Amino acid sequence: MELIFGYERKLPTERLAWLRVAAIAVTLLLLGGFWRLQIARSEYFSLLAERNRIRTTPIMAPRGLILDREGRLLVDNYPAYSVILVREYVPNTKAAQEAIARGLHLAPAWLAERLEEYKDAPPFQPIVLKDEAALSDIAFIEAHQDDYPGLELLLLYRRRYPPAGLGAHLFGYVGEASKEEVAAGRSELGDIVGKKGIERHYNRILMGVNGERRALVDSQGREVRGPEYKPEYKPPVAGRPLQLTIDYDVQLAAERALEERKGGLVALNPQTGDVLALASRPAFDPNLFARRIPAEEWQRLMNDPDKPLLNRVIQAQLAPGSTFKIITAAAALEEGLFEKPFTVQCNGSAVHYGRLFRCWIPEGHGRVGLHEAIVRSCDVFFYEVGKWLGIERIGAYARQFGLGRPTGIDLPGEEGGLIPSPEWKLRARKEPWIPSETVSVAIGQGPIMVTPLQLAHAIGGIAMGGRFVRPRLVLEPGNGTPETATAQAPLKETSLLELTNGMWGVVNEGGTGAAARLPELDVAGKTGTAQLVGLDKLNQVKGQGAYTDNAWFVGLAPRRNPEIVVAVLLEHGEHGASAAPLARMVLRAYFEKKRRGAPLQLAGSHAATGETR
Numbered sequence: 001m002e003l004i005f006g007y008e009r010k011l012p013t014e015r016l017a018w019l020r021v022a023a024i025a026v027t028l029l030l031l032g033g034f035w036r037l038q039i040a041r042s043e044y045f046s047l048l049a050e051r052n053r054i055r056t057t058p059i060m061a062p063r064g065l066i067l068d069r070e071g072r073l074l075v076d077n078y079p080a081y082s083v084i085l086v087r088e089y090v091p092n093t094k095a096a097q098e099a100i101a102r103g104l105h106l107a108p109a110w111l112a113e114r115l116e117e118y119k120d121a122p123p124f125q126p127i128v129l130k131d132e133a134a135l136s137d138i139a140f141i142e143a144h145q146d147d148y149p150g151l152e153l154l155l156l157y158r159r160r161y162p163p164a165g166l167g168a169h170l171f172g173y174v175g176e177a178s179k180e181e182v183a184a185g186r187s188e189l190g191d192i193v194g195k196k197g198i199e200r201h202y203n204r205i206l207m208g209v210n211g212e213r214r215a216l217v218d219s220q221g222r223e224v225r226g227p228e229y230k231p232e233y234k235p236p237v238a239g240r241p242l243q244l245t246i247d248y249d250v251q252l253a254a255e256r257a258l259e260e261r262k263g264g265l266v267a268l269n270p271q272t273g274d275v276l277a278l279a280s281r282p283a284f285d286p287n288l289f290a291r292r293i294p295a296e297e298w299q300r301l302m303n304d305p306d307k308p309l310l311n312r313v314i315q316a317q318l319a320p321g322s323t324f325k326i327i328t329a330a331a332a333l334e335e336g337l338f339e340k341p342f343t344v345q346c347n348g349s350a351v352h353y354g355r356l357f358r359c360w361i362p363e364g365h366g367r368v369g370l371h372e373a374i375v376r377s378c379d380v381f382f383y384e385v386g387k388w389l390g391i392e393r394i395g396a397y398a399r400q401f402g403l404g405r406p407t408g409i410d411l412p413g414e415e416g417g418l419i420p421s422p423e424w425k426l427r428a429r430k431e432p433w434i435p436s437e438t439v440s441v442a443i444g445q446g447p448i449m450v451t452p453l454q455l456a457h458a459i460g461g462i463a464m465g466g467r468f469v470r471p472r473l474v475l476e477p478g479n480g481t482p483e484t485a486t487a488q489a490p491l492k493e494t495s496l497l498e499l500t501n502g503m504w505g506v507v508n509e510g511g512t513g514a515a516a517r518l519p520e521l522d523v524a525g526k527t528g529t530a531q532l533v534g535l536d537k538l539n540q541v542k543g544q545g546a547y548t549d550n551a552w553f554v555g556l557a558p559r560r561n562p563e564i565v566v567a568v569l570l571e572h573g574e575h576g577a578s579a580a581p582l583a584r585m586v587l588r589a590y591f592e593k594k595r596r597g598a599p600l601q602l603a604g605s606h607a608a609t610g611e612t613r
Contacts, residue, residue, distance in 0.1 A: 054214050057084075058126065061208030062157035064239030066171065066198065068248040069274070069475055075171055077157035083130040083137055087115070088123035089150030100148060103140040104130060117179075126154065128176070128190060131291040156192075159199075159290040165283030166255050169311035170246065170411075170473070172197020173289035195289070197311075198242065198473060200412050208239035243475045245274035253589035254279040257582040263570040264312030264452045267586050270460030270556075270565050273469035275409070277586065278453075280312040314414040316569060317449035321528030321576060322377045322512075323459070323552045324398075324444030326499060329374060330462055331397035332385050333495035343369045346380035353436040357383050360529065374502030375511040377527065377576075379443050386442020391433065394441060395419050400489040401458040402468050403450055408485065409471040418449040444528060456567035459526070459554045463500055463562050466491040500524055500559040507555070507580075515580035516555045518588055524559035525583065527576030528552030548572035553579035557587055564590050 066075035083104060090096060097115070101108040106129065118127050130137060133153055141151050159174050161167070175195045177187035187193050193207065194200035215231040254265045254277040267277040284301055301309055310316065332338060348364035350357050359365065359379040365372070373381035386394060398404060404419030418424070420441060422433035440446030450458075453471060461468035470485040491499075503524035506513040512527040530550040551573025556562040566586045568579040 054216060056124070057152060057154065057213045057215070059211035059213055059233070059236050060154070060156045060192075061210050061236035062238045063159065063174070063192075063199075063208065064206040065241040066206075067241060067243045068246050068251075069244060069276075070247070071243065072248050074162065074167065074244070074246070074248065076160050078160050080131070080156055080158045081133045081138070081153045082128050082156045083133050083141065084126040084152050084154045085129050086124060086126050086150040086152065087118075090148050096148070100129075100151065103144065104137050105134075106130070126152070126190065128154075131156075131158070159286070161286040161290070163285075163287075164255075165285055167246070167251060167279070168197075168283040168286050169280040169313065170197055170251075170278045171286060172199040173286035174199050175289055176292070196309075196413075197411060198244070201410050202242055202474070205242060206239040209237040211236035244473055245276065245475050246278070246473065247276045247590075247593075249593050250586060250590050251277040251279065253277070253586045255281075257568075257585040261570055262306060262312075262572065263568065263579075264316055265566065265568050265582060265586065266313045266453050266456050267564055267566045267590070268456055268460065268471055269563055270457075270464050270467075270469060271561065271563060273472045274475070275471050275473050276564065276590065278313050278473075280310070282306045282308040284308045311411070311413065312569060312571075313452045314409065314411055315451065316571075317415050317417050317451055318550055318569065318571075319446070319448055319530040320444040320450045320455055321530035321550065321552050322379075322444055323455060323526045323528035323554050323576075324448065324450075325374065325377065325382050325442075326459060326462060326503065326526050327398050327401060327403070328382055328385055328389065328394060328442045329370060329502070330401070330491065330495060330499055331389055331393055333370075333498055334397065334492065335389065335393060337385065337388060338370055338498070341369070343367050344373070344378075344381040344384050346378050348380075350380045350383055352383060352387060352439045353434075355436050355439075357439055370498060371502050371505060374499075374526070375505035375509050377506075377512045382443045383439045386439050387435075389438075389442070391421060391438040391441060394438070395421050397489075398458075400487075401461060402487065403454055403458055407453055407457045407471050409453060410473050414453070415451055417451055417454055418447065420447040445531060452567040452569045455552070455554055456565050459567070460556060460562060460565035461487075461489075462491065463496075463503075463524070463556055463560060463565070465493075465496050465561075496560065503556070504559045512577055513553060513555070513580045515577055516553065516584045516587070518557075518584060518591075521587065521591055522558035523555055523584075523587060524557070524562075525553060525555035525580065527580060528554075529574075529576045548574050551576050551579040553577075553583050555580065555583035555587060557591070 062077045065073060068074055085100070090100070097111055098108050100106075101111045111129070114127060114129065118125070138153065141153060144151065161171055161173075173195055174192050177191040177193045181187045181193065191207075194203035199206065211234045213231050213233055250267055254267060258265055258279055258281040261281055264280045265277065266275065268275045288297060345367050346359055346365040348359050348362045357379070360377065364380065365376055365378045368376065368378050368381050372378070395404075398419045403417060405416045406414040420437070425431055425433050425447070437446050441448050457468060457471060466489040468487040468489065503526050504522070505511050506527065507516050507523050507525050513525045516523055516525050528551070530552065532549060549572070551570040553568045553576055554565065556565040564587065566583040568582045570579045570582070573579055
């Protein structure tokens with residue numbers, strides 16, 4: 001110890017103790033930091049260090065192909081280069097953003113909004129600035145690699161759909177994942193995901209797994225090039241192909257049958273639930289969505305009064321008109337109304353509950369029984385049947401046959417329609433049920449709504465003796481594919497014979513569906529004309545297209561245990577008979593292909609032949 005003025009200088013014991021504590025604390029702090037860096041968060045800090053020297057660029061996986069039931073290609077992909085931006089390698093200044101916008105022919109305001117959208121995303125996550133790079137974009141990127149190393153070209157695979165909107169509502173379209181989808185954990189920002197139709201319902205199967213390219217970069221973010229610095233690649237895994245139940249030839253016949261008409265057409269096999277064709281018109285071009293659709297084009301589609309984005313097969317909820325008489329007849333047969341002779345005198349109108357109800361033929365049909373009433377679509381006959389049944393029994397049978405709820409087809413957005421009841425009216429309209437409404441519902445008018453798919457499912461199931469198989473669009477079972485489900489509402493054999501013979505007569509005995517007749521085939525069916533205004537107002541709106549009646553037809557072959565049923569809706573088609581030739585075209589295409597393998601013959605008039613109900 002040092003001597004000061006003859007005394008030995010010593011450190012106080014307390015200070016030595018504090019020094020020891022401080023030394024231990026610093027040692028523990030260093031050890032804790034070392035443990036945190038090397039053990040607890042080693043992966044995180046390794047990733048940070050790795051990103052300082054390695055740039056990872058995603059390699060997008062192509063979506064799975066979509067095939068028809070015979071393996072023919074319906075939807076595929078084509079390669080295209082997109083312009084992406086990795087923000088951590090670009091100066092975050094207004095001048096840099098404006099220079100990039102000018103070089104890529106983008107609006108500076110749009111680029112600013114795009115960057116704002118991704119402000120909470122990691123800075124190393126790429127942002128797509130242009131879906132398909134032009135030659136001028138490639139030249140700009142190559143010339144400014146040193147200035148903006150975060151600008152890159154990314155190989156993507158864009159969807160390619162059939163032309164002219166063929167199958168548009170069936171396939172749907174893809175687009176960039178929305179904020180809601182990202183927040184729900186279903187996707188990441190920048191992912192291309194299914195938005196409608198098959199693309200959306202089976203998105204997980206079709207998406208695949210992205211790969212990546214890893215390259216060494218310097219401190220400025222520029223890629224280091226040379227033979228000793230080769231990028232590493234992790235190849236992407238393409239999405240799984242999806243084989244549909246759709247038959248391309250039948251689909252083509254359905255599309256050509258509708259042409260420029262407004263409506264929907266669906267063909268399915270009621271024995272298996274396989275949907276053979278699904279067409280809705282007017283349609284849209286899903287190829288517009290393969291790239292980022294312009295705002296003005298999107299607004300045009302949204303504001304179009306013809307609603308081209310509406311899938312009328314599963315979303316058009318409309319009164320079914322006289323096609324519903326098959327449901328009413330089935331209920332009456334099962335309840336025993338026709339166990340004794342039952343006929344009605346039709347003089348062109350009848351009074352029920354103090355109201356006059358007209359038949360569609362002013363002079364009337366004379367005295368008719370069930371068979372003649374179905375064949376000639378006599379309203380007065382079914383007014384009496386509906387009055388005898390009551391709304392509760394009509395509704396109960398309609399629901400047993402699958403109406404009033406979604407069929408469960410593997411497409412998003414299916415509507416359930418409406419089978420009314422006194423409870424529904426009291427709940428929805430705060431009004432009691434009026435008995436005269438039952439008379440209207442019995443012939444498919446009033447507060448009743450179905451979709452074309454529901455109608456095909458119901459009539460097909462009735463012709464199967466009360467066996468209703470859930471419609472499906474995918475053949476090969478897989479993740480997300482619905483298993484074939486069957487509902488049973490068995491019909492008596494006598495009921496089945498009466499109903500199917502009646503529908504056969506509609507087509508083959510000079511009935512209202514004569515335009516669907518194919519002499520070599522056992523075709524049956526039922527027409528329907530659904531009024532959009534009451535008869536008391538009909539003269540006031542005559543000639544106004546928006547109030548013209550909707551036309552329905554459901555055709556099937558053979559008449560019992562059919563292998564195909566076709567439902568057609570023509571909005572403002574005026575008469576149910578005008579929809580029958582469209583079903584005939586599809587039926588003929590199906591059986592020509594099956595029996596003779598002949599080329600598709602689509603010639604034939606659309607004009608109705610026969611009665612107009």
